[in-house]
Amino acid sequence: VNLRDPKERTALAGEYVLGTFDENERRGFERQLQDDATLRAEVSRWHDRVLALASRLEPVPPGPSLWDELEREILDTRARRERAERSLWQRLDVWQLIAGVAVAAVMLFGALLLLTWSAQRDARLVALLQDGSGEASWVVEGRPRSGLSLRPVIPAVGMSVHRASGGSAEFWTQMPGAREPVLLGTLGVDESTEIAASRLPGLVEGQMFGITLKRPSASPEDATPATSVVFTGKVVALPN
């Protein structure tokens, strides 16, 4: 088909509107229509021209009930649509459910926040202090807000350390990143040593605890440090 020639374009548009194309011609013409606005305008002009054909017929009144039926149809459709919309967004129980779910979500979120926060503030922290052999000999257990306790895993070990050091075993801690350890006190005769939170530089994960012993001086010329670290351990947090 030649769509360059204006006369041919007009004639083809007329044939299209009249509907005399075969299936292939029609499809080809409709493809052209998609990106040819002036051809679409040509088609619309033909819709106006063929009105003359419809006008040749004697009008046949459709009857007075036609409008009533149309109106009922439209109003029914609208009412159905409104009911459908209302059934979702204007029903009390839907909003009650949404509000309930929202409140529950906020409360759950708040509770989770509180739990996480308090867990961070007062987590249960533990350090196992080991000697060189890798055997756990002392347990440090505590909470940042209440302080800690130091206990020998086997009570006899505590007694023997106390006895061997002549009461000079010292309990130290070193905060993560700190250059110097902090002396917490000497180990008592009791099986466990309690250190209040106020006497701690802090209690956090990664903090080091250690127990040192003063070595009995072998000779006055001995230049090696007088103390040696015997037990050390790093703090880990335990789930509450």
Next chain:
Amino acid sequence: MKPICAPLDHHAALAGCMRGELWALRAIAEAEGGALNAMVLRIVGDEAGARKVLKEALLQIFREAERFDPRNGTARGWIFAVVRQRALAARRTLEIELEVERRLAASRSAAAAAAEPAAAADAQPDPISLAFFDGYNREQIAGRCHAPAAAVRQWIRGGLTKLMDLPA
């Protein structure tokens, strides 16, 4: 029902339909109902079918009024085109149903197959009418008029040229 006496502004009525205003569709139904109904009746053939088609077509106009583009043609042309397309589609459906029934009947009785369709007895029909009201394409018109397709095309173009000179 109070009739609307002023001549219908088709474009304004379509704009009203676009806004969902019922008066607009009522104005179209009252002003053009007779002409549209005559066209649908001519295409579809039976009154009950025509009634259904006209109702559905008017509802389609009400729902899809925004598809009318005033830059390309008149609102009246668009309204009639929508109704005619719907009527032709209904007629095709009806014809397919009738054809299926005819073949079923023919398979049951050889006598039925010999019967010619009543329409074939008509006098020489106008190709433009066959296309516009009966939805025939060029090949079908050629078969109906016992003429070559090329000749039918010339008749059609001649008829279209006459339409170009007529006021709508």
